[in-house]
Amino acid sequence: MKQWAKRVVLFGIDGAGTFFEQTPTPNIDRIFRDGAVCRRALTEMPTISAECWGSILHGVDCRRHGLTNWVTGKRPFPADSPYPSVFRVIRENRPDAELASFCEWGNVNFGIIENNLGVYEVNAQGDELIQAALDYIGAHDFTLIYFHFDIPDHEGHAHGYGSPEHLAAVTLADSWVGRVTEAIEKRGLLEDTMLLVEPDHGGTPPDERGRGSHGGDSDAEKYVSFFAAGGGAQHTELHDMLTRDTAPAILHALGLPIPDTWNSRVPGGLFADVPENLPRPEGLPVRVEEPRLKKAFGVFEEELAALKPALHLPFASFDALPEGTERTGKLYLVDGLRGKAMRFDDGALRVPCPLKGGSVSFTAWLRLDAMENRMPVLSVRCAEDGSGWLCIAATGEDHLVLSVRLPDVDKIRHMEVGLPAKRTGTWIFAAGSFEAEAGVAGFSLNFEPFMRQLLPGKRVMGDGKHARLLLGTDDLSGPGQRFPGVLEDVCVYDKALTDEDMARLKAYYVG
Template identity: 40%
Template sequence: MVSKKDIKRVIILGIDGAGTFIREAQTPYLDILLAGGVQTHLARTVYPSNSGECWGSLLHGVVPNRHESHVHIQKNRSFPVDSMAPSIFRILRKARPDSTMAAFVSWKPIITGVIEDIDGMNKYAAPDEELVPAIGAYLRSNPGVELMFVQLDDVDAAGHRHGYGEGSTEYLKAITRADKQIGEISKALLEAGMLEDSLLIITTDHGGGGLDAFNHGSDAPRDITIFWGCRGPGVNPEANLLGLSIMDTAAVAIHALGLPIPRDWDAKLPAGLLN
C-alpha cells in the first residue's frame, strides 16, 4: 500500500481526443513533467471509443456496459448515486467523508452523467481557456484537495473539425495548446507547493481517424490506442506498462490514495508501477 505521507493527492489530467498523436506534436511541458516518471503510447481505451464510454471507464474502473455512463449522458440524467459501479470520487468520499475533491471539465456531461452528485464536491464546467485559470485559483485556495479530475476538450474539437492525426496541422497545434495549459496547471501546483507530493496522471480518452478522418468510436488502432503517463512519489520509471488499459487509471488512483481496489473491478494496478 502506498503511504499517504508520500502521496498527498491524485490529479488526473485528461486531454480529450489526443490518442497517441501527442508524440507527433510539440509538447515541451509534458516532456519535462514526465521526464522522471513513466509513460506509454501503447495503452488502450475501451470500445466503443467514445468519450462517455471512455471517461466513464477511467473514472469507474469497469467496462462501459457496467458503468453505463454513456447511457446516462444520452438520456440526460445524472449518474445514480446507488450504482453498483461507483466512481473513484464516491469511493473516496465513502472512505473519508471529509475529503476534498474536484472535477473541472470542458465537456459538461462528465460532471452529471459520469460523476455522481456528491455533496461538497467542487464541479466546474467551462471552455478550456476559462477552465485552466479556474483550476489554478482552486488549487491555490484548496491545498488539501485529495482527488481532482480535469478534462480539456479543444483537441477533440479540432479533430472533428480539421481531422485527427499527424497529417492535420490544426489538430497538432491544438495538442500543443493543451500541453501549454497542462504547463499552467503544473505551475499552479508548483507555486502552491503541491507538485512534488502529488501523483499526476496525464492521459487521453481516445484517438481518432481510424475509419473516418474526422471521427472516432471504432476499434481501429488510431481510435483505440492512447497515451498514458504519470509522475509522483514512488513512481517507478522502469515500470512495464505493456497492456495498460484506460480503466487501470482508476486502480492507480485508488491505490495511491491508500484505499483498497474493489475486487470486482476490471481495472488492475500495473505491476511495479508504484513502489
C-alpha cells in the same frame, strides 16, 4: 496500506490518442521525464467519450457502467451503483477530502461523476477553465482533481485526427498541463502529488470531407498514451495497460482500497509494490440478460432465402451502405451482437428502399441505452409526401410503440408494448409488418407471434416509387429528440411477415 501520494491530478485530454508523439509537448516532456509512460494503453470499445471516460473514472468496462454520450447528458450516475467512481470511493473513505473536477464537456460532471459527493465542479472553456482551476489550487489542499480538455477532440472531428489543427490543440492542452502544474509547484504541493495525463481515445485521419471520427477499433482510435509522475510513480515503461486501470492506480497512490466489483487493476510496475503481470479481476458479473444466439450463423441470404429482404443492412462498414444513402450527424460503427452495429447518437441514415408499395415489413436487432418519450428508432416511409409509414419509437419511459399511418387516413394507429427498464441495455429483436390485402398491422418483440390490429382505409402503403428507410433522428421526432441506441441487421421486406417467418428468423438467430 502504504500511501504514496497525498493528492492526485488527472489531466484528461479528449481525443488526443497517442498524438503526443507527433507534436511538441514541452510541458509533458519535462514533467513526466522521470515518470512512467505507457505508449499504447488500450481504451474501451466503442471508442466514444462517455464510454471511455466512464471506464477511466469507474474502473470497469462500459457494459458495466452503461454510460453513453446520451445517458451522461440526461441523468446523473446512480449514487448506489455497484461501480462507484474513483471520487465516490475517496469520499467514502475520506469524508473531508477536497475533490474537484474542471471540465470543458459538462457531461462528465453531470452524468459520470456522482452528483452527491460534494465535488467542486466547474464547467467552462479554455482560459476561463484554467483560471478557475488556478484560483482553486491557490486556496485548497485537494486530494483529487480531474481535468477534461475537449479541444483536441473538437479539432479532430472538424479537421481529422493528426491534422495540423488537431496537433496544435494537443500542444495547447500541453500548455494547460504546464500552467496547472506550475500552480501546484508554487504552492509547494508538487512533492507529494501524483500527476497523470491520459486521453479517452484517438481518432481517424481526415476523410474525403476533411473530417475525423472515432468509435471504431483502428489503432489510431483505440490506443492512447498514459503518463504518470510523482507520488510513487516509477521511472519505467508500462505494458498491458487498459485505460480503466487508471482508477485503481489513483486509489493505490492514495493508499485506499480498490472495490472488488471493478474489473481493473493497478498497472503492473507503476508502483514499487505492484508486481508486473498482476491478473485483472473479473469483477461483479454483468447482470444484463443477453439473448442466447447461435454460435455459428449461416449466410443470411441463403438460410433465409424464403424471406427475400428488399434491403438488408448488416453495417459491415460505412462504404457498404447502399448507394444513395444520406448520412447526417454523428454515427459510429461499433461491435454488435454478432457483427458490426450502428450507434446513432444525434445522427441519422436515410436509405433508399426498393418497395412496390403494397405490404411492407421490417426486422432489426436494437439495443436502447435509455428510454425517452417520442424517441425515434426506425421508420419505413412508403411515399414521397411522407403519408404512409410504419415506424417504431419509444413513448414515455417504458413503452416501445409500433405506429402505422396509411396514406388516406389522418389518424395514426399505435400498438404499444410495455418494455421494463431492465430491457434497456440489452438486445431486442423487433419486427413490424403491414399486410395490404387484409389491412392488418403486426408488431413482434423477441420472436413472439405478432400482435395484430385491423386498420381502416385504403389498403396500400405507398406509391411504390419513393420508399426509404429512416434510422435514428427523423422528421417525426420532436426537436432535440435522439435515438440513444444501437441497431444491427436491419431488414426491410416487400411483403407482410407471418408468424411462420418469425419462427424462421428465430431458428436462424437463436436456434
